[in-house]
Amino acid sequence: MSGPRGMRILTMTNIHLPDVGVTMALVASLQASLPDFGRILDRFGHPAPALRKLGLMHWENGRFDTAARSFEAALSLAPEEPDLWRDLASVYSASDRDEQALTAIRTSLDLDRNSAPSWQALASIADRLDAAETAEEAYRCTIALDPKAPAAHLGLGLLLFRKKHYQEALAAVRASVEFDPVNGLAHFALGHLSFIVCDFGACARAFDEAARLTLELDAPTRQKRARAITFQAMIEGRVREALLAYDAIAGEDREDLDIIARDAFSVLSASGHLEAAAEIGRMRLAEQPDDPVRRYLLDAVLGRSLEAAPTAYIETYFDLFAPQFDSKLTEALQYNAPCQMAKLVAGHRTGFRHMLDLGCGTGLAAAELQPLGENLTGLDLSAGMLAEAAKRGPYTELVKAEAGAYLAATQSRFDLIFAADSLIYFGDLKPLMRAAAGALVPGGLFALSIERAEGTGYTLQPSGRFAHSLDHLEDAAHDFVILETQESTIRLEAGRPVPGLYVVMRRR
Missing domain, CATH: 3.40.50.150 (Vaccinia Virus protein VP39)
Structure with missing residues (x-):
């Protein structure tokens, strides 16, 4: 059977469900020993949904193996229920039974290829197993069926982030934040991606929101936030003020100010903020007027007409850069x-x-x-x-x-x-x-x-x-x-x- 976008679902045979007779004996035993189960059975009127309810209760309390046995028993009575197969896949995954998890979720999708939650489950399992192509396709299938699924947008964004497809990753993470604005992890990812594409104002705001919601920022992220605030101030025309304020913004996470100025020049010139980059370049050249690297790169930012890069620049720059x-x-x-x-x-x-x-x-x-x-x-x-x-x-x-x-x-x-x-x-x-x-x-x-x-x-x-x-x-x-x-x-x-x-x- 083919799923959305032509993805092929392959079912393996590494899950063995109990015989119906064994399941019915289990149901009788549960009725006798667990009064609550008897009430659940009376409410649903059939053992399969009652066993599923029991499995969900075990799952919520972290008893994954017991939950899996409950779902397996339910499936022996209702093997055509795709949601039951998805539940079984999830508890298998939670207990590191990866191959069985893949079997279960693929079986669920064989039964219902238009289930966004099942595609999401396949994406999560495949992502966990570093099966990037399967995960990406499954995330995209989820979004095709449910365009406002924040977890799918975030999962796709993080996967694309790892593949260094930054623009597409940024769009996916932005969509996740739009549909679930209280997810701290999404804001955290948004901050890192915004920094990569040089949207420094958005970077600082995203990190602040991540910290406000759920996450304590680690030291490298706090350093990135301080850089983002500093670089944004430079873009807004406050280069000297930004450098003077940097230590106070970064606090105990501060880096050497010369490194900040050097990296600001590089990043702002690469991202097209040439006026700010030129001001930084002039400041740095004034400190070391004989430096061929600083002089040539400032010439480049200022758009001066040159026939070739000077040999002194190439030697000095690449000697430093080699390691x-x-x-x-x-x-x-x-x-x-x-x-x-x-x-x-x-x-x-x-x-x-x-x-x-x-x-x-x-x-x-x-x-x-x-x-x-x-x-x-x-x-x-x-x-x-x-x-x-x-x-x-x-x-x-x-x-x-x-x-x-x-x-x-x-x-x-x-x-x-x-x-x-x-x-x-x-x-x-x-x-x-x-x-x-x-x-x-x-x-x-x-x-x-x-x-x-x-x-x-x-x-x-x-x-x-x-x-x-x-x-x-x-x-x-x-x-x-x-x-x-x-x-x-x-x-x-x-x-x-x-x-x-x-x-x-x-x-x-």
Whole structure:
């Protein structure tokens, strides 16, 4: 049988109900020993609902095994009752009898696929078992049948939160709060999601409501709340006042004020609050006027016209960033370009003799490239990044050099140049593309990623990364034949997807 949205319900046979004779003997025994059960039986007029009522009483008092036996007995007399199967599933789940719980709830849904409570029960059981696809589908089926089911919206939101689908998760949790405004957990989740998408006012309000209703906020959440209040004040034009007030807001949970200012600059620039970010950037640059990272990122926020990121910025920034690079990029920002690009390359060719990982960073692409060829050279400007790449092992050579200069000095050496997240630090791509063509053997492949810009040309973004239009890329690539392009989300920025393009081209 198929449920809503075409989901298949499969029934297993790992539940054994008692014989009817055994159940009727139990009913007689209960009548004799429990006067209350006799009154329940008289009221319902049939043993099955009376046994269900008894099971519910045991369940409410935490006697899960006894409740399960009562439901099993009731089902031996009324095996076509979907609500009884759902009750049995719930007590099985509560007593860690997971496979039996799945059997029972699927049986309930075989009998009635239009029961929102049964879909909700399946979602809860599957979620508990980390069966994310089953849980998500079941939550969505619940909502399709009962659009105002707050538990389903919250469960779906938390599941999507774990999958880092933040915008959709936020919408689901907001719906849960709308339909059940006194659920402290929903407000707690709303606070964390609002912070991720940089809605700092909503974040602080949600945390305050969670604390008022049910939850005592832990220290990391209190720190996040203090940041949210501070960042919101900055957005409203009170940058200096917000920094002065921060210690009082955070209290014993306060962080170093320089870290707060640094992170505020990063978060506000990423979320488009450029005026506040620029003021913070000027303050930070005044403290350390020779800092190349602070100077370049302020230039980016101010929209100044630059041809490329300065080498001093790249070296300093990525040397500092190297130890946290992998976890930040792959976990928090959902970066997966090396894997996706390697698949594209493999669709055109394998068996490369000499590959260049251009801007190799910590070597995230090494494992993806190793099956494609014999020799792999890693190139990066940051010594810190190269030290991390060396720990990964597959490189036959690691070189510290600036990309354009290295390519220009290398002639017809490589049959694959792989540039994942490297061209974002160059504005005009023409010089780099000419140098790349010279470093490739005739017919060699160049695989690259770019962040997409609207219109034509290229632009320096507040993040300090350049975005390029497809027109600019095609104009710069006159020494190449473009074999394939693939649109993709390159990373998340302030909880939102950054559109990008993966490209494979061949040297003419």
